[in-house]
Amino acid sequence: MLHHKTALRLAAPMAVLALTLTACGGGGDKADAKSPDTARAKASPSPSAASGGEMGTGEAATGKFKEDPGVVTYGIVAQKVVLGTEADAAKAVADAKNAKGKVLATAQVRFTHKGGPTLTDSPDVNDGTEVYADGVPGAILIGADESAVAGCEDPYDVESWKQGGSHVFCETYLVPVDAKSVEVHWAEEDGAPYVWKFPGK
Template identity: 40%
Template sequence: MNWENVVLHTRTAWWRAAAPVAVLALALTACDGRDAAGPAAGSGPDGGKSSANAAVATGGRPAEVAGDGVLKPGQSGTGPYREETGKTTYEVAAQKVHVGTEDEAKEMVQDPRDARGLVAATAYVKYTNKGPGVVKGLARVDNGAEIYADGRRGGLLLGTPLDLPGCEDPIDIDDWKVDESHVICQTYMIPKGSRALEVHWGDESAADPLVWKFDDAG
């Protein structure tokens, strides 16, 4: 049977201006034990060193493609996304991933047991509208971003505060013009001690998403 682990959001030292309520969807697991939409955090063992207070940032790295074709932090890739006003092409660059502590994760949920062994990872992703026209209404392009830890997809934290330093709230973006850029963040819960982080982005209909690799997360 499918199950969903849902918890409520409270204020934390890192996310000081918390939203009133947030929902953490840790996993939607099919009866055969596989995630119906991809693997989820918390379903594997906690290995490696703790990633507490780690920050995986781009710094001044050159925009080069890794040998396996995966994008490096800060490098741009291009792809289409279906918005309410039609298909829009975006230039997308995952800039950094901030990883918090297990104590912070426990403070973010109503029942600390729901965050046992987990930490919150926030991806900072820069999107540039490349046309063909203005994106009117609420842009949904950030919904295409996911965080993977050691090859497994994390659990999306819904309703996370969007006024983190350097993060923009899509609700405040009106009439997204061509060549205009915005940095929008997504937060996922991942197992503490994860070593290799990846940010994936793409429209749900895309066969191959863009992938950025952030090695040595902790």
């Protein structure tokens, strides 16, 4: 079964702005199946004492994620966030006015397969990645072309992923141009997020 975000990526032929953000403490949202252009940002994960916390620069977290062959243990580290321009943001969305005062923020996260079955299909572990700005969730771009950002790999190109192997996957969000800090969050399905902070513009 495809994960929610993966299905949205397949449904959206071009990048579209996730206009509706999830309020703090809200439950999970589902995009309108009849209108993929109204896709929503992912809900914040439920707190869990077993995981999560602020990470130092270059510090790796360990988390488990359910893939198609079974549960895989990953080492996760947010390497950096690549910030674009307001002009880039305006070109990336269906309606440029929705990107006013915003820039693209592409999080680059390195995942290392540490335990569990070999993946023979596209991994979904990057579904746990979110981008925040000054503590507020950004708006995810469904169908963003992350291949244009150096260092980003396409999960659909991963055909066999064994223990010890690493890949860098990216997620692109819209964040305010004047954000002082940008945070990359990654969480297990029911866990609190690990958080890596990076400077804004």
